[in-house]
Amino acid sequence: MSETLEKNIRIKLSEFIDLSLHNALAAHGGMKMYDAPLIGIATAEDPLFQQFRDPSIVGPGFILPAEWLPGAKSVISYFLPFTKEIRDTNRAPGLPSQEWISARIDGEALNNEIRSFLVDLLKEMAADAVAPCLDSRFQVVNRVSNWSERHVAHAAGLGTFGLHRALITEKGSVGRLGSVVTTLALKPTKRNYQKHDEYCLYLTQGKCGACMQRCPPQAITAKGKDHRICEEYIGREVLSRWAPRYGCAKCNVNVPCEFENPVEL
Ligand code: B12
Numbered sequence: 402m403s404e405t406l407e408k409n410i411r412i413k414l415s416e417f418i419d420l421s422l423h424n425a426l427a428a429h430g431g432m433k434m435y436d437a438p439l440i441g442i443a444t445a446e447d448p449l450f451q452q453f454r455d456p457s458i459v460g461p462g463f464i465l466p467a468e469w470l471p472g473a474k475s476v477i478s479y480f481l482p483f484t485k486e487i488r489d490t491n492r493a494p495g496l497p498s499q500e501w502i503s504a505r506i507d508g509e510a511l512n513n514e515i516r517s518f519l520v521d522l523l524k525e526m527a528a529d530a531v532a533p534c535l536d537s538r539f540q541v542v543n544r545v546s547n548w549s550e551r552h553v554a555h556a557a558g559l560g561t562f563g564l565h566r567a568l569i570t571e572k573g574s575v576g577r578l579g580s581v582v583t584t585l586a587l588k589p590t591k592r593n594y595q596k597h598d599e600y601c602l603y604l605t606q607g608k609c610g611a612c613m614q615r616c617p618p619q620a621i622t623a624k625g626k627d628h629r630i631c632e633e634y635i636g637r638e639v640l641s642r643w644a645p646r647y648g649c650a651k652c653n654v655n656v657p658c659e660f661e662n663p664v665e666l
């Protein structure tokens with residue numbers, strides 16, 4: 402029963418993205434933004450969610466699934482990989498491409514449509530659903546949100562973190578994430594990892610480190626990524642030139658974890 406539900410959700414979500422007229426950059430000749438999504442499911446009671454409240458992981462402000470939605474049973478998370486065309490525009494070092502900063506904005510607008518589509522789909526299936534990032538309770542304080550999409554995706558079996566702190570999935574790290582909490586009971590996705598950093602060559606084997614070289618303000622070192630340096634750089638060098646568009650992600654492009662899980666190679 403539940404397997405049919407999951408299959409149905411996967412098919413409908415993929416179709417919605419594929420057929421959306423908004424899955425294209427109008428200002429750049431209709432360049433396609435997202436390839437087919439990866440979709441993962443966690444149970445709402447997964448102990449990882451409680452663990453995320455640890456100050457060394459996300460922090461006490463992380464809101465649990467059942468707090469977003471009483472009676473919550475599952476969390477559906479998805480990864481939207483940017484197409485090769487979009488990734489190719491951002492390979493040169495230095496400032497981000499015009500296509501990339503447009504995809505940051507148009508891509509998140511479509512991501513919000515996808516979140517709403519999933520909520521409506523689940524309601525049609527007689528369940529209740531909430532997209533935390535669209536909820537009035539959602540907030541980001543000092544670069545920490547009360548619903549971290551990367552951590553949620555990690556719990557839902559979609560991947561692990563890299564030295565650059567992006568989530569590395571089976572389709573790499575260049576893309577955006579979204580999720581919804583629902584009262585529908587769904588079969589959780591098996592996590593193919595034990596630790597939170599298994600897909601990074603540097604953190605597991607001491608190899609690579611390519612993202613350190615790619616970062617214009619050197620926010621990434623052997624110790625990890627300094628979110629403050631990254632944010633200040635994007636504000637100073639990108640937002641100031643092209644607001645409201647912004648972004649960077651040089652650390653995610655032209656590196657072994659760009660579009661695949663590098664430890665499987
Ligand atoms: C605030 C924010 C920022 C801040 C801070 C970055 C950050 N990574 O936290 C700034 C402005 C710098 C930023 C920059 C960017 N961002 Co941003 N950002 C967010 C936002 C809104 C919240 C992030 C958050 O809550 N962080 C919480 C802190 C605690 O995370 P953390 O410190 O990295 O967590 C570490 C610890 O938990 C540690 N850890 C230690 N022990 C353990 C144990 C366990 C079990 C686990 C799981 C972890 C763990 O591992 C983690 C990684 O090192 C999210 C959207 C959302 N709602 O989630 C997007 C988001 C993270 N950003 C995203 C993107 C794409 C970007 C940019 C590339 C911008 C761009 N589009 O060009 C850059 C660079 C990203 C990068 N390399 O990290 C994507 C990430 C996609 C991906 N594949 O991972 C997100 C998810 C947006 C989205 N909807 O897709 N961002």
Ligand code: SF4
Pocket residue numbers: 563564565566600601602603604608609610611612613656657658663
């Ligand atoms: S570029 Fe290399 S070191 Fe950096 S996150 Fe990816 S695999 Fe890890």
Ligand code: SF4
Pocket residue numbers: 565615616617618619620621626630631632634635648649650651652653
């Ligand atoms: S997004 Fe840009 S500034 Fe931030 S860590 Fe990656 S390369 Fe560095």
